[in-house]
Amino acid sequence: MLPAAFILSIVGLCLSGKSKGTSIAAVIIAIVGVIVGAVVFFAVVRRWVPRRLRQIRVRQIRLVSTLVETRPAIDIAVKFVGSDNRAYDDSCGVIPNPLNEVGALYNGGSAQGNVRVAVPAGAEGLWTVCTSIR
Numbered sequence: 001m002l003p004a005a006f007i008l009s010i011v012g013l014c015l016s017g018k019s020k021g022t023s024i025a026a027v028i029i030a031i032v033g034v035i036v037g038a039v040v041f042f043a044v045v046r047r048w049v050p051r052r053l054r055q056i057r058v059r060q061i062r063l064v065s066t067l068v069e070t071r072p073a074i075d076i077a078v079k080f081v082g083s084d085n086r087a088y089d090d091s092c093g094v095i096p097n098p099l100n101e102v103g104a105l106y107n108g109g110s111a112q113g114n115v116r117v118a119v120p121a122g123a124e125g126l127w128t129v130c131t132s133i134r
Contacts, residue, residue: 002037006030055121061099061129064110075132076100078115082125090118 005026012023061078076099079089099113119125 002030002033005033053121054118055123056093056116057119058095058114058116059127060112060114061127062110062112063099063102063129065107076102077130077132078117079128079130080117080119080123080125081128082119082123084120084123087128088117088119088123 009023009026009030012018012026013020057080059078063076077089078099079087081087093116095114095116097113099111099115102111102113
């Protein structure tokens with residue numbers, strides 16, 4: 001629609017003996033529309049491209065408790081540390097047997113579950129497991 005509006009506004013400017021006010025307004029609107037469209041397009045592409053260049057990694061983790069006493073609540077954080085020295089922990093989606101539904105672990109107890117992390121496509125790195133007491 002914008003190219004057609006631009007062409008018609010140029011035709012209106014070239015006609016002799018006619019008022020040029022609406023043709024000038026149409027040129028301005030067409031130019032502003034192209035600029036706004038380009039800005040929106042590049043903003044959407046910039047957000048879309050990084051998400052497309054990610055892949056989902058699922059890892060099965062087995063934990064063994066070595067605590068002498070039971071703690072009220074222990075948070076477990078699993079991260080993927082890439083070769084770019086960045087930690088990725090943005091879990092996404094639903095997976096079977098998730099690790100965060102393990103429950104309480106006592107001394108010598110073990111649990112197994114899955115984690116899912118979005119990382120850059122083709123990334124190399126290591127998985128880390130950290131615990132913290134609430």
